Amino acid sequence: MKKAAAKPIAELVPGILSETMARRTGMTLDLIAGWDDIAGPDYAPFTLPEKILWPRRASEDEPFEPATLVLACEGHHALFIQHAMPELIDRLNRFFGYGAVGRIRLVQKPVRKPEPAKKHRTAELTDDETRRLDEVLGHIDDEKLRSRLAKFGRGVIARQRNSR
Numbered sequence: 001m002k003k004a005a006a007k008p009i010a011e012l013v014p015g016i017l018s019e020t021m022a023r024r025t026g027m028t029l030d031l032i033a034g035w036d037d038i039a040g041p042d043y044a045p046f047t048l049p050e051k052i053l054w055p056r057r058a059s060e061d062e063p064f065e066p067a068t069l070v071l072a073c074e075g076h077h078a079l080f081i082q083h084a085m086p087e088l089i090d091r092l093n094r095f096f097g098y099g100a101v102g103r104i105r106l107v108q109k110p111v112r113k114p115e116p117a118k119k120h121r122t123a124e125l126t127d128d129e130t131r132r133l134d135e136v137l138g139h140i141d142d143e144k145l146r147s148r149l150a151k152f153g154r155g156v157i158a159r160q161r162n163s164r
Contacts, residue, residue, distance in 0.1 A: 031049055031095070039091070043084060046074040046077045047072065047073050048071070049071055049072075050070040050072050052068070052100075053069075055067065066099050066103070068102070068104070069103075069104045071107065072111045073108055073109075074108070074110055075109075078106055078108055081104075085104050124158075125154055125158065133150060133154065137149055
């Protein structure tokens with residue numbers, strides 16, 4: 001009996017997440033992943049689809065009614081988005097390939113992802129400045145403490161040099 005080869009998690013997760021997301025929000029990962037392309041650079045930075053509300057149908061004989069997209073939008077951009085709703089609905093329906101969405105409901109909330117903190121460059125010191133810092137820190141035995149104080153000292157020396 002041949003054992004099945006192990007599959008990478010990256011291959012399994014989208015299938016599981018897509019099914020769960022479709023059940024809970026009425027939309028797929030494709031919509032989230034493609035939102036920047038769907039909304040475009042004018043709208044994508046401050047909007048994010050939250051869910052699609054599909055109208056209930058009592059039977060298959062009832063006519064199809066388009067869904068409502070719940071769209072998170074940063075508060076101060078809401079008016080801008082209200083004017084762009086017909087365009088966004090058109091783009092959504094082109095994405096789906098049929099008239100799936102008939103209206104958009106805005107929910108005002110922050111949608112920006114926090115930017116990672118900028119790392120500070122280690123200040124470059126002259127040979128004289130480096131020698132002086134090494135003399136001051138030379139008596140410290142703890143390597144970890146000396147390393148941290150040296151980093152701090154480089155910053156202080158560079159700041160003093162720049163303020164002159």
